[in-house]
Amino acid sequence: MFDEKTHRLLKALLDLCRGEEFYRSYRDLCIAARIAMLNVKGRGVKLRPSLLRLSELSDAKTAANLLNRFKKEIGAVADGAALKYAAVDYVYKRLAALI
Known part of the structure; x- marks a missing residue:
């Protein structure tokens, strides 16, 4: 992909x-990066933190914030490819900001 x-x-x-x-x-x-590497295929993927199976509350909060950001870009229910590309776009932008 x-x-x-x-x-x-x-x-x-x-x-x-x-x-x-x-x-x-x-x-x-x-x-x-975990979202980008998820094995999510098909259409109609509902964006929610439980997709990632995170144990700590702070991780779930961070994931919820990221997924809300992705919802603004691609919609609340998206296909797997759009979700992965949104996550990769975020990773590249964040790495560029750190450099």
Whole structure:
């Protein structure tokens, strides 16, 4: 679905997110990368934090904020590809802002 460089970037970001310190500092990036790598196919995907199976309340709150941002871009019920592209777009914009 994504080109090879984007796929490698997301996998590297998810590897970094396994570290507790990095995850706490860049929780939104880690959750957006997880959304981008989700195996969601088809149309009619309802955007909700339970898609990610997050355990901590702060993670669910961050995911809800991200999904609300994506709802503004792609709508409340979207297809899997649009959701993934919105998440990748967020990751690229956030990384560009950090640089």
